[in-house]
Amino acid sequence: MTPSDQNQPDAAKIGIVTVSDRASRGEYEDLGGPAIDAYLRQVLTSPWTPIARVIPDDRETIEATLRQLCEIEDCCLVVTTGGTGPSERDVTPEATEAVCDRMMPGFGELMRKVSLEKVPTAILSRQTAGLLGDSLIINLPGKPKAIAECLDAVFPAVPYCIDLMNGPRLETNPERMTAFRPKGK
Structure with missing residues (x-):
């Protein structure tokens, strides 16, 4: 979608959150958030507005940001990148689980399956997804290539x-991806 779609009153709001200590301090260029934005611009044809955040690997900050995007900004979808590995500072899945009402484990399972076809270290990734009120939160890895691979796997189910x-x-x-919806939906 073009930037002019962002001004439409019926545009869906989509949160894009980069979780990175270095990017939040300006020491590292955020590549993950822009990769998610570019992906969504290729895939979505309906109007949508991105609401982007770059925050540190801090559980309280992640939880507060997810709550703000879902409960105050009214994002129907929040996609995070970063903080899903095994290091001590990687706490995005824990923050997501803490704020969600219900978890959607199939998202993480499918993303790891697809990633394992590319690299054996994908088993170390802890991507997950869950529901906070009327919002879907999806955690992605931090590498732009992995972001597209994971979104290609799960995004057909996201619109439904x-x-x-x-x-x-x-x-x-439809030239990029067809969302699955039961007949008549």
Whole structure:
């Protein structure tokens, strides 16, 4: 979608969160958030507005940011990048689980399966997804290439998930990806 779509009143709000100590301090260029934004611009044809944040690997900050995007900014979807590995500072999955009402384990399972086809260290990634109110939160790894691979795997189910939570209808570019919806939906 073009930037002009961001001004439409019915545009879906989508949170894009980069979790990185170095990027939040300006010591490292954020590549993950822009990779998510670029991906969504290729895939979505319905109007949407990105709400981007770059925050440190701090559980309280992550939890507060997720709550703000879902409960105050009214994002139907929040996609995070970073903080899903095994290091001590990688706490994005724990923060996500802490704020979510229900977890969606199939997202993480599928993302790891797809990533394992590319690299054996994908087993170390702890991506997850969950529901906070009427919002879907998806945790992705930090590498831009892995972001696209993981989103390609799970995104066909995202629009219908948002439908089931009475969110805005997300339409996809059929030349790039077809969202799955049962017949008549």
